[in-house]
Amino acid sequence: MSDVKFQPGDAVVVAERFPRHHHRVPTYVKGRRGVVERLCGIFGNPETLAHQGDGKPAQPLYRVRFTMDHLWAGREESPDDTIEVEIYEHWLEAAQ
Amino acid sequence: MSNEQHRGYHDLAGLEAGPVDQTEHNPAHWEKQVDAMLTLLSDEKRGLMRVDELRRGIETLGPDAYEKLGYYERWIESIRMIMVERGVVSEDEITARIAALQQAAP
DSSP, X not given: OTTOOOOTTXXXXXXXXXXXXXXXXXXXXXXXXEEEEEEEEEEOOHHHXXXXXXXXXXXXXXXXXXXXXXXXXXXXXXXXXXXXXXEEGGGEEEOO | OGGGGGOOTTOOTTSOOOSOOOOOOOOOHHHHHHHHHHHXXXXXXXXXXXXXXXXXXXXXXXXXXXXXXXXXXXXXXXXXXXXXXXXXXXXXXXXXXXXXXXXXXX
16 A cells, blocks of 8 residues: 555546546546545556456556536536546546 | 547436436346356456456447447347457357257247
8 A cells, every 4th residue: 555646635637538448537537636535445457457458557546526616617506516536546647 | 628529438427318217127137147147257266257348348339239228238248249259158159059049939
């Protein structure tokens, strides 16, 4: 557990990448800013496991909290509500 | 949004979808069988498939099939694809078995 990059409370930005292979990051959070809520654990990388790979190196998985108004820009019903998405570390960068 | 052009057909969050049907329904026997099949194929003893592969398979069925098929129909189509890809069974074996079962059916 010593190799994790982020701690709860850290502000992060989700990478804006669009690989063709299987990945678990939904479009609506790509490029968006959130806050790490917790570390869920360290797991094999699904992006290679999905293609008969070995999932190595294992990736820390975080629960990242976003606010509805940030994600939906006026289309949300409750701007102050939050939503949490589980995102692997290699999709996250520290927010400035 | 420029991100939209990259969106996979399975990546539906945030799109207009109308009201969600929240009525309960009991899974059919075959749906339970499909669920059990994935559990058995992906357990430690067999290790013939991973849930990540199931997802990847569903994401490569194509938009028409994805739209048309129900939840466990997507699962079984993906399981079939992955089993053939891994050489566990061949497409010929599957079609031969289906034909035999159809002939045996009353």
